[in-house]
Amino acid sequence: MDISGLERYLNNQFNSLYGFAYILVPDELQASQICxxxxxxxxxxxxxxVSDFLDDKSVNQEIKIKLYQFVYNLSVKRDVxxxxxxxxxxxxxxxxxxxxxxxxIIYLRDRSQLLLSEIELIVGRRNYEIINDYxxxxxxxxxxEQRPL
Amino acid sequence: xxxxxxxSSNIILAKKYPxxxxxxxxxxxxxxxxxxxxxxxDRDESTWFEMIPCPAPSDIIKSAAQREIHELTxxxxxxxxxxxxxxxxxxxxxxxxxxxxxNR
Ligand SMILES: [Zn+2]
Numbered sequence: 733m734d735i736s737g738l739e740r741y742l743n744n745q746f747n748s749l750y751g752f753a754y755i756l757v758p759d760e761l762q763a764s765q766i767c768x769x770x771x772x773x774x775x776x777x778x779x780x781x782v783s784d785f786l787d788d789k790s791v792n793q794e795i796k797i798k799l800y801q802f803v804y805n806l807s808v809k810r811d812v813x814x815x816x817x818x819x820x821x822x823x824x825x826x827x828x829x830x831x832x833x834x835x836x837i838i839y840l841r842d843r844s845q846l847l848l849s850e851i852e853l854i855v856g857r858r859n860y861e862i863i864n865d866y867x868x869x870x871x872x873x874x875x876x877e878q879r880p881l
Numbered sequence: 882x883x884x885x886x887x888x889s890s891n892i893i894l895a896k897k898y899p900x901x902x903x904x905x906x907x908x909x910x911x912x913x914x915x916x917x918x919x920x921x922x923d924r925d926e927s928t929w930f931e932m933i934p935c936p937a938p939s940d941i942i943k944s945a946a947q948r949e950i951h952e953l954t955x956x957x958x959x960x961x962x963x964x965x966x967x968x969x970x971x972x973x974x975x976x977x978x979x980x981x982x983x984n985r
Contacts, residue, residue: 739954746946747937754936764942768949775953782957827934842933870929877932 734786741785742771745796748844749803755839756807756832757814766810770802793850800844800854804836826876834869837862886914892922 746767753763753770775782778798784791811832827835833855840851848859855862888908895902895909896919909915938946 735954735958738957739950742950742954743947746943746950750938750942750946751936755934758936760939760942763936764938764946768946768953771950772953775957825932825934827932838933842930843935873932874929 738782738785741792741795745799749799751843752800752836752839753803753807755835756804757810758828759814762810762814766803766806770799770806773802773806774799797846797850797853800840800846804854807836808832827873830869830872833857834865837866838869838873841866884914886912886918888912889915889918892918896922 749767749770750763753766754760757763757766774795778795781791781795781798785795827838830838836855837851840846840854841848846854848862851862852859888905891902891905892909892915895905899906909919
């Protein structure tokens with residue numbers, strides 16, 4: 733039983749969760765709030781995983797995926813409410829003009845280096861849809877942001 | 882179009898799934914056309930990586946989050962059902978009395 737270990741673990745996860753949340757909802761305060769809400773929901777709703785973690789830490793990756801899942805679902809909800817907000821930020825790079833699902837997939841795959849099967853769990857879609865969206869989005873971004881070689 | 886090697890089309894897959902492309906490995910290492918192609922792919926990959934934003938929380942956000950996480954995990958002890966009668970137990974006492982017996 734290691735509550736302070738859990739606290740440490742969650743603190744360590746915060747940076748990557750924040751990065752993910754910000755990719756989805758590009759606003760500092762919103763992203764941070766989404767992470768805290770996600771951690772809070774995780775602690776309340778995933779009591780089994782929490783107590784497994786407290787016993788031994790082999791469930792680390794499973795917890796990470798769960799946390800990402802909460803962040804993703806919350807962000808998608810907020811995104812709908814906030815579509816008018818932070819348009820400046822979205823315009824600053826073509827990346828933010830991609831739709832929220834595609835931004836999420838790219839981040840999870842290439843920044844968080846998650847497996848396709850893990851991304852499936854987080855975004856709740858089939859692997860061929862994810863691969864399709866990923867390739868499509870990657871080509872678009874590369875096309876739009878291509879620098880002169 | 883400059884000259885190409887037919888094996889170059891497998892490079893991306895070979896990078897992703899090295900175990901499945903073991904047989905090709907030696908060729909890819911020895912063939913200068915494939916080597917050129919590998920370098921080009923690596924370059925494309927690194928520019929691609931630069932295009933993906935990597936937002937990091939500011940120090941203020943981080944320390945606020947730390948406080949929140951501390952509260953949230955603290956509440957975990959308080960609200961644990963086996964704990965409701967003895968709210969004043971310290972974490973250490975709690976661990977010794979309630980949890981250790983069930984530990985594997
Ligand atoms: Zn070759």
